[in-house]
Amino acid sequence: MDITALIEEIELIAGAGDAGDALDLVKRLLRTEQVEWAIEIRRSVRKGELDREKLIASGETLRQRAIQHREQARRDLMAATRALLRGGGDDVITRGALALAPFI
Template structure:
C-alpha cells in the first residue's frame, strides 16, 4: 500500500469507521509486509474502541517520515552528483550526471 492510500484509509476510518475497520486495515498492512504502519494502526485501537485522534496522528507521522526520507534521499543524490561531476572525468556517466544535476 502506498502512502497516499494509507493516509486516505486512515482518514476514512477515523471519520466514519470503527475498531473492526482499523483491524482490517492492520491485517492488510501485515499481509503486504508493512509492519510499522500496521503497528501504528493497532495503536489507534484501545480497549476495543477506536481512538480516531491516535489513528490520524499515525497517518501524519507516516507522512512526515516519508517527506523526511525523500528530502534526505534528494540531498544524498545531489551530493553524489556533485562529486561525480567534480571527479568523474569526461566520460558518458559524468555527462549524464551534469544533465541530472539540472533537475535535482
C-alpha cells in the same frame, strides 16, 4: 501499499470507519511486511474501540516520516551527483549527471 494510499485510507477510517476497519488495515499492512506502519495504526485501537484522534495522529506521523525520507533521499542524490561530477571523466554517465543536476 504506498504512503499516499495509506494516509487516505487512514483519513477515511478516522472519518467514517470503526475499529474493525482499522484492524483490517493493520492485517493488510502486515501481509505486505509494513510492520512499522501497522504498529502505528494498531495503537489507535484499544479494547475494541477506535481512537479517531490517535489514528489521525498516526497518519500525520507517517506523513512526516515520508517527507523526511524523501528529503534525505534528495540530499543523498545531490551529494552523489556532485561527487560524480567532481570525480568523473568525460563519459556518458558524467554527462547524464550533469544534465540531471539542475533538476535535483
